[in-house]
Amino acid sequence: MAGGGFVAQSGGRNYEGGVTTFVIITCLVAAMGGLIFGYDIGISGGVTSMDSFLKKFFPSVYNKEKEERHDNMYCKFDSHLLQLFTSSLYLAALVASFFSSTVTRLFGRKISMLCGGLVFLVGAIINGAAENVAMLIIGRLLLGVGVGFANQSVPIYLSEMAPAKIRGALNIGFQMAITIGILAANLINYGTSKIEDGYGWRISLALAAVPAVMIVVGSFFLPDTPNSILERGYPEKAKKMLQKIRGADNVEAEFQDLVDASEAAKKVEHPWKNILQPRYRPQLVICALIPFFQQITGINVIMFYAPVLFKTLGFGDDASLMSAVITGMVNVVCTAVSIYSADRFGRRILFLEGGIQMIISQILVAVMIAINFGTNGVGEMSGSTANFVLFLICAYVAAFAWSWGPLGWLVPSEICPLEIRSAGQAINVSVNMFFTFFIGQFFLTMLCHLKFGLFLFFAGFVVIMTIFIYFFLPETKNVPIEEMNTVWKAHWFWSKYIPDDAVIGVETHTA
Numbered sequence: 144m145a146g147g148g149f150v151a152q153s154g155g156r157n158y159e160g161g162v163t164t165f166v167i168i169t170c171l172v173a174a175m176g177g178l179i180f181g182y183d184i185g186i187s188g189g190v191t192s193m194d195s196f197l198k199k200f201f202p203s204v205y206n207k208e209k210e211e212r213h214d215n216m217y218c219k220f221d222s223h224l225l226q227l228f229t230s231s232l233y234l235a236a237l238v239a240s241f242f243s244s245t246v247t248r249l250f251g252r253k254i255s256m257l258c259g260g261l262v263f264l265v266g267a268i269i270n271g272a273a274e275n276v277a278m279l280i281i282g283r284l285l286l287g288v289g290v291g292f293a294n295q296s297v298p299i300y301l302s303e304m305a306p307a308k309i310r311g312a313l314n315i316g317f318q319m320a321i322t323i324g325i326l327a328a329n330l331i332n333y334g335t336s337k338i339e340d341g342y343g344w345r346i347s348l349a350l351a352a353v354p355a356v357m358i359v360v361g362s363f364f365l366p367d368t369p370n371s372i373l374e375r376g377y378p379e380k381a382k383k384m385l386q387k388i389r390g391a392d393n394v395e396a397e398f399q400d401l402v403d404a405s406e407a408a409k410k411v412e413h414p415w416k417n418i419l420q421p422r423y424r425p426q427l428v429i430c431a432l433i434p435f436f437q438q439i440t441g442i443n444v445i446m447f448y449a450p451v452l453f454k455t456l457g458f459g460d461d462a463s464l465m466s467a468v469i470t471g472m473v474n475v476v477c478t479a480v481s482i483y484s485a486d487r488f489g490r491r492i493l494f495l496e497g498g499i500q501m502i503i504s505q506i507l508v509a510v511m512i513a514i515n516f517g518t519n520g521v522g523e524m525s526g527s528t529a530n531f532v533l534f535l536i537c538a539y540v541a542a543f544a545w546s547w548g549p550l551g552w553l554v555p556s557e558i559c560p561l562e563i564r565s566a567g568q569a570i571n572v573s574v575n576m577f578f579t580f581f582i583g584q585f586f587l588t589m590l591c592h593l594k595f596g597l598f599l600f601f602a603g604f605v606v607i608m609t610i611f612i613y614f615f616l617p618e619t620k621n622v623p624i625e626e627m628n629t630v631w632k633a634h635w636f637w638s639k640y641i642p643d644d645a646v647i648g649v650e651t652h653t654a
């Protein structure tokens with residue numbers, strides 16, 4: 144175990160070396176991996192609302208939508224086929240995240256990112272050239288595989304490269320890239336929907352190749368993380384890399400912690416079986432619950448279906464697409480708030496404030512819809528009421544953007560010791576993808592049945608998860624990643640699961 148040393152207030156030690164330009168640039172490049180995910184989230188809703196796209200690939204949906212124009216507004220867009228187009232990608236990503244976990248561990252984080260980018264690129268080309276539904280679906284599946292690889296490797300890469308004191312900010316670069324991807328997609332859809340010859344959807348889908356090229360080229364030049372180089376058996380190279388990214392010659396303390404972590408990891412033959420052991424219970428529970436909670440906030444209702452939702456509320460076609468752009472902008476700006484705050488004020492306060500703000504706005508949205516559309520879904524909203532609902536939705540997106548959005552990636556990627564890190568991240572990604580799929584597939588059907596109560600349903604979950612954070616998530620800001628067990632060991636509930644020999648690097652305790 145590494146020799147004692149100064150114990151920072153939050154439980155970890157300060158290492159030598161600081162924030163280098165090199166580390167910032169590599170992390171910015173890696174975060175680009177989030178763009179491909181975000182672009183996908185943002186693009187499908189707009190494309191599936193384009194008549195030319197529906198007529199070509201889903202004529203039955205197109206006819207149904209035209210015929211049932213004046214029906215109950217809650218059920219206007221309920222179509223399984225269409226929802227499957229949106230959500231199938233996330234099923235592929237779910238499966239891929241398990242393979243990419245092995246690639247990430249055996250071949251490194253960089254190779255995993257590169258694979259993701261390449262497969263995604265092929266998917267984008269097939270989609271842009273699609274002539275039939277089969278090409279569309281094959282393209283979607285390949286995009287999904289790419290997203291699965293990137294979502295698995297990028298957050299780990301960022302958390303490992305970053306010095307502890309700005310790990311939050313650098314890791315959130317991933318979510319920032321996701322939100323920029325969503326916004327870019329919203330803006331592109333806004334432009335392509337106006338193309339008269341009816342090939343706008345093709346441009347929207349093909350442009351996914353741009354972020355794909357960025358991640359492919361970027362990851363080609365990226366170095367791998369010291370943790371991963373060491374894990375694959377090159378201690379000298381790992382140390383050199385650590386010195387380079389920290390801009391200091393004396394990186395002994397941090398390197399020793401990496402070596403300790405890597406030794407511990409080597410003793411573990413089956414990361415999958417291992418994560419089920421009692422000593423990893425906090426990580427297992429949190430890596431599985433956080434992504435579930437992140438999705439059950441209902442955020443992707445807004446991200447996937449904002450234009451549809453705003454149309455339903457009585458906005459015109461153009462105003463609906465514009466409103467989606469507005470929520471997209473709020474999402475980007477408020478993610479930046481999190482970059483600023485996560486390492487200063489901590490993860491918990493963001494989770495708790497964000498949760499309360501989401502609950503209030505969701506309840507008010509439900510009330511406004513209930514008053515105006517009742518249970519039969521017939522009614523209208525005045526302009527000012529609809530604007531007020533838009534404001535409430537922005538307040539909700541803002542709260543998500545500085546809490547559950549970025550922290551949903553940051554926390555699972557930083558709480559796992561090396562030996563279960565890629566397995567923990569695979570659980571995080573696959574649970575996230577599963578529930579992203581679930582919401583994508585069933586939201587419109589749920590809206591049809593639960594009506595305005597759907598927003599209360601999501602609010603109810605946000606209440607539960609906010610209570611969960613209050614009691615079960617310890618603060619992890621500024622704690623070096625390989626010393627995280629000190630935090631669990633000091634926790635009122637989780638400490639009983641952590642054996643003494645699992646605590647690396649700290650020999651003096653402040654708590």
Ligand SMILES: OC[C@H]1O[C@](O)(CO)[C@@H](O)[C@@H]1O
Nearest residue numbers: 184322442443446474548551
């Ligand atoms: O910014 C919103 C986006 O963030 C995510 O939750 C990923 O962290 C997506 O599922 C969602 O579309």
